[in-house]
Amino acid sequence: MTAPPRRIVVVGASAAGLTAAESLRADGFDGDVVVIGAEPHLGYDRPPLSKQLLSGAWEADRLELLPRHRYDELGIACHLGVAATALDPAGRTVRAGGADVAYDRLLIATGVRPRTWPGTDGLRGVHVLRTIDDTLAFKEAAHAAGRVVVIGAGFLGAEAAATLRGLGIPVTLVGPAPAPMVRQVGPDVARLLGELHAEHDVDLRLGVTVRGIDHDDGRVTGVRLAGGTSLSTTCVLVAIGTAPATGWLDGSGLDLADGVGCDAMCQAGPGVFAAGDVARWFHRTHGTRLRIEHRTNATEQAMAAARAMLGAGQPYEPVPYFWSDQYDTKIQAYGQTAGADRFAVLSGSLEERRFVAVYGRGERVVGVLGWRSPRELLRARALVAGAVPWQDALAA
Amino acid sequence: MKIIVEIDRCVGGGQCVMAAPDVFDQDDDGLAVLLDTDPPAGLTDDVQLAARLCPARAILVEA
Numbered sequence: 001m002t003a004p005p006r007r008i009v010v011v012g013a014s015a016a017g018l019t020a021a022e023s024l025r026a027d028g029f030d031g032d033v034v035v036i037g038a039e040p041h042l043g044y045d046r047p048p049l050s051k052q053l054l055s056g057a058w059e060a061d062r063l064e065l066l067p068r069h070r071y072d073e074l075g076i077a078c079h080l081g082v083a084a085t086a087l088d089p090a091g092r093t094v095r096a097g098g099a100d101v102a103y104d105r106l107l108i109a110t111g112v113r114p115r116t117w118p119g120t121d122g123l124r125g126v127h128v129l130r131t132i133d134d135t136l137a138f139k140e141a142a143h144a145a146g147r148v149v150v151i152g153a154g155f156l157g158a159e160a161a162a163t164l165r166g167l168g169i170p171v172t173l174v175g176p177a178p179a180p181m182v183r184q185v186g187p188d189v190a191r192l193l194g195e196l197h198a199e200h201d202v203d204l205r206l207g208v209t210v211r212g213i214d215h216d217d218g219r220v221t222g223v224r225l226a227g228g229t230s231l232s233t234t235c236v237l238v239a240i241g242t243a244p245a246t247g248w249l250d251g252s253g254l255d256l257a258d259g260v261g262c263d264a265m266c267q268a269g270p271g272v273f274a275a276g277d278v279a280r281w282f283h284r285t286h287g288t289r290l291r292i293e294h295r296t297n298a299t300e301q302a303m304a305a306a307r308a309m310l311g312a313g314q315p316y317e318p319v320p321y322f323w324s325d326q327y328d329t330k331i332q333a334y335g336q337t338a339g340a341d342r343f344a345v346l347s348g349s350l351e352e353r354r355f356v357a358v359y360g361r362g363e364r365v366v367g368v369l370g371w372r373s374p375r376e377l378l379r380a381r382a383l384v385a386g387a388v389p390w391q392d393a394l395a396a
Numbered sequence: 397m398k399i400i401v402e403i404d405r406c407v408g409g410g411q412c413v414m415a416a417p418d419v420f421d422q423d424d425d426g427l428a429v430l431l432d433t434d435p436p437a438g439l440t441d442d443v444q445l446a447a448r449l450c451p452a453r454a455i456l457v458e459a
Binding site: 019022023026045047065295296299300303321323325330332374375377378 | 407408409410411413414422424425426444448449451452453
């Protein structure tokens, strides 16, 4: 029997980290809660970065996850602008800002970092979009540019393109896949997304590989595509995915193959837990390890990990959820729409652009997706939660 | 208990409906609809959970 924790340290002051800190208090923990965050900003929400912050509808302070006074009320000691640089699991300390911070339980919630284009470090006009600072810099550059080239037509690239078009900024969207977000939502829904972007005058260059980013005197001048085409621009958004932010854990002995490997209780090692984008945990009902980079998982997993740190954990077995807002269309999904081998429309139709679709793998339902159909989708969630047989879902 | 929904933050995820179905519903666009602005104390835990689960932090609960 291990002694109850007196001091819990959370590395990462974003959605997962702050939700965990809040949940520890909600679950009755009255010891020390210390949150360490690498960014100087008070913890903020990231989904609005590519939407409300980029569009200018919101100022950055509207993104704050917790109002400033809540940190004091909850007794959360927040150290911001301080990056954790090493973990000593045997000594139970985290190295941060040149000091060793002791813990009884540690939550790793350092999220992910955007992948960058090789050889573009320090090149002016080449942007990523992961932080408030990234977004504000990109926003300014996008307004000044005649045309923005977005490399990568996944979630972020597609959402950013939609927001930029809403501002009237010309956009070229480039990606190797044949349609936007095809890996995430499958070919049928992706094709519809492609139509949506085309109708909003996005210059789509899909199924095309980027050969390189051209520059002159330290400033981007264009994007070169396979086949010889060159797109002239002074502003490039690189949206080619992310990598777990685990560099600071090198040498800790933790399993760091694609995120922090955890058991079903989100535990990575003695006294060490992980939650959010960085955590790859064993989902018992799926029978495999998953790492989910979606906003609601950050919250739900942080709540599960907080309980586990207090010795009251349950296996974490969520029904994953994501949403995406592009133009006036809201797309939402439960379960896993990526990697499915079956697809059918349950209600509505692709033509009227209002529908709920079901995704299957083998003989089971693995996901449902709603296009402008939030209420209908919520009702279809049970098909995923129950892993309903494919034929039964269609008959329902 | 007093509940405020900042509707311009709402992303229509429906987490609140699942956590506290007696207090929250969704309209046709998925936006949260507050069914009871001052629910009985027995629902406090559900409402607090809904507020914490909300992926847009659109629900404020005052004791």
